[in-house]
Amino acid sequence: MxxxxxxxxxxxxxxxxxxxxxxxxxxxxxxxxxxxxxxxxxxxxxxxxxxxxxxxxxxxxxFSLEEIKNHILPLYTPEQMVSLLIQQQKAIEEQIENLQEAAQSIEAFRSEVENIKSVDFKKYAEIIELLKMGNDAYWVWKCFDDTLTDHIKDRFGDDPALAEKTYQAYLDLLDEAYLFVQRGEPPESACSMVLAEKWWNMIMDFTGGDLTLLPKLESFNDDKTGWDKELAQKQQEIDDFMNKMLDCYFKKQGMDIPEMEVES
Known part of the structure; x- marks a missing residue:
């Protein structure tokens, strides 16, 4: 024995x-x-x-030990095994997808840390949270100063969908303005005035009517170092047009607005 x-x-x-x-x-x-x-x-x-x-x-x-003990070893037919293997394959493929997303987030976060140029764990945590949400606008958060990020928390903290809606409105209006510039639309035209009204309403939606935030947005627009490259290029090309367009809009509306650059 x-x-x-x-x-x-x-x-x-x-x-x-x-x-x-x-x-x-x-x-x-x-x-x-x-x-x-x-x-x-x-x-x-x-x-x-x-x-x-x-x-x-x-x-x-x-497979986990629990799965092996309770589901695999008691099997009696190849069909049962095939069914379990299909389930396991799907689970592993999902894990691979999650790991790929995590790797992409790490790469994006590494790039942002390099751009920030200083150790800022508060900003790091905020960027990571946005990455976890799959938010393509995390670069905006990284570029905003504390005043603007605190404003976002107060205004949109309870309704992330509203923040995403405002950001999407900016993207749509940016594309519209870019087309205006490409086709040579005059900044004082009727079409431009309609766009100016929508742009200004977007700014008011974002600020909640707090005009003291305008200088902060101006600074954000002036320095496009950390911007998404494609959006930075588009915004750069429309800045002059938008400034003239908004100036015309304010005058037609009889609005006394401090001189400023285009905000987003």
Whole structure:
């Protein structure tokens, strides 16, 4: 009998696992020893080696011990195995997708840390939170100063969808203004006045009517270092047109607005 059975240490060495792992498998009821010695030592037979090999094989495929114990080892048909393997494949593919997204977020965050040029854990946490949300506008948050980020928290903290709606409005109006510039639309035309009204309303939606934020937005627009490159290029090309357009709009509306650059 001693020649046919292995001690826990012998089995562990043969299969490349630790004794502690085999003890845990015994405790969880996934791999019980076939016998015990007179001194109470666990002894394993050839069938236990086969079962352990099965367990380790399915662990390699990403199955948990609970799944192996309760769903795989009790299987009776190939069809049942195929069904479980399909489920596992989908789960692994989802994990891969999540890891790829995490890798992309790390790359984006690394780039932003380089651009910030200083250690700012408050800003880091805010950027990471936006990345977790899959928010394409996180670069805006990174470029805003504390006054503007605090304003966003107060105005949009309870309604992230409203912040996203405002950002999307900016993107739409930016594209519209860009087309105006490309086709040579006069800044004082009727079409331009309609655009100016929409642009100004967007600014009012963002600021909540707080005009003291305008100088901050002006500074944000002046320095496009950390902007999304494509948006920075578009905004740069429309800045002069938008300044003239808004100036015409304010005069027609009889509005006394301090001179400023285009805000977004």
């Amino acid at each position: 001693g020649k046919e059975l292995m001690t826990i240490g012998e089995l562990a060495k043969r299969m490349g696992v630790t004794v502690r792992t085999l003890q845990y498998y015994d405790k969880e009821g996934i791999l019980k020893p076939s016998a015990f010695s007179a001194g109470g030592r666990r002894l394993y037979a050839a069938k236990d080696v086969v079962r352990l090999h099965q367990i380790l094989s399915f662990k390699y495929l990403g």
